[in-house]
Amino acid sequence: MRKWILAIALAALPGLAIAAAEGFPLDAANIDLHNKASLQRGAKLFVNYCMGCHSAEHQRYNRMARDIGLTEEQVKDNLIFTGAKVGDLMRNAMPKADAKKWFGAAPPDLTLIARSRGVDYLYTYLRTFYIDPSRPWGVNNAAFPLVGMPHALADLQGWQKAKLETHKDEFGNETHQIVGFEVVKPGSMSGPEFDAAVRDLVTFLAYIAEPIKLERQRIGIWVIAFLIVLTGVFYLLKKEYWKDVH
Numbered sequence: 001m002r003k004w005i006l007a008i009a010l011a012a013l014p015g016l017a018i019a020a021a022e023g024f025p026l027d028a029a030n031i032d033l034h035n036k037a038s039l040q041r042g043a044k045l046f047v048n049y050c051m052g053c054h055s056a057e058h059q060r061y062n063r064m065a066r067d068i069g070l071t072e073e074q075v076k077d078n079l080i081f082t083g084a085k086v087g088d089l090m091r092n093a094m095p096k097a098d099a100k101k102w103f104g105a106a107p108p109d110l111t112l113i114a115r116s117r118g119v120d121y122l123y124t125y126l127r128t129f130y131i132d133p134s135r136p137w138g139v140n141n142a143a144f145p146l147v148g149m150p151h152a153l154a155d156l157q158g159w160q161k162a163k164l165e166t167h168k169d170e171f172g173n174e175t176h177q178i179v180g181f182e183v184v185k186p187g188s189m190s191g192p193e194f195d196a197a198v199r200d201l202v203t204f205l206a207y208i209a210e211p212i213k214l215e216r217q218r219i220g221i222w223v224i225a226f227l228i229v230l231t232g233v234f235y236l237l238k239k240e241y242w243k244d245v246h
Helices: 002-020 037-050 061-068 070-076 094-103 115-118 118-129 192-207 213-242
Strands: 056-060 128-130 139-141 160-168 172-188
Touching: 037 061, 056 061, 056 128, 056 192, 061 070, 061 192, 115 118, 115 192, 118 192, 172 192
Parallel strands: 128 160
Antiparallel strands: 128 139, 160 172
16 A cells, blocks of 8 residues: 555656646736626636536526626527526536546536636636646646646647746755746637637636625725715714713
8 A cells, every 4th residue: 555655646746846836926817897798708608618517506597697788588599508497507417426437526616716716816727728648638737736627728729838947956856837838739719819718707707706796896885985974974963962061
């Protein structure tokens, strides 16, 4: 048993060396939740490239339609491929037991992924898959070393390899740091086009993570204004009550 554990540990060392390097810098997503065109493009990418494995089971199709400026008919005709009804939750058709058997673990639901990971992380993660023949799916990820999922957007981005810098510490131990990427097989999109598409997808993921966010912010401004006015009224009332005490 110990020999097996040692063998597994040694096999993982190259990946661990990269993972042990300083965290990969995150790029700013710069999303705009007010941009309904971006949300609609992101929804299209989500149902076409993500929902084969992942679900968003805390979000309903009809709620999404209303919030991002689509009609229910448009959603039924263009965004539902599973036979679900427009009032249903956005679940996929993959059985979790089969998913666990195929992938080692069931792909997580993505409803709250933007809140748990952050939009900058997602934007960087989706753009930094690179070829790594040692991994089960042939790819690794700069933001998530030893990633266990395939590169779902490879048809759009293409295939890229990582540019590595090797560093030695005072004891001669080597670590490898990713400093960039080189495209070896182009996808259907150029680099800027793919970045824009990923931004749309992340915008949609941020929306489903908190659909009420914009409304909450709008109401919050009025609540703060009300409290400021109320504070002034209470101050004047206090002065009126206490003016004869002295």
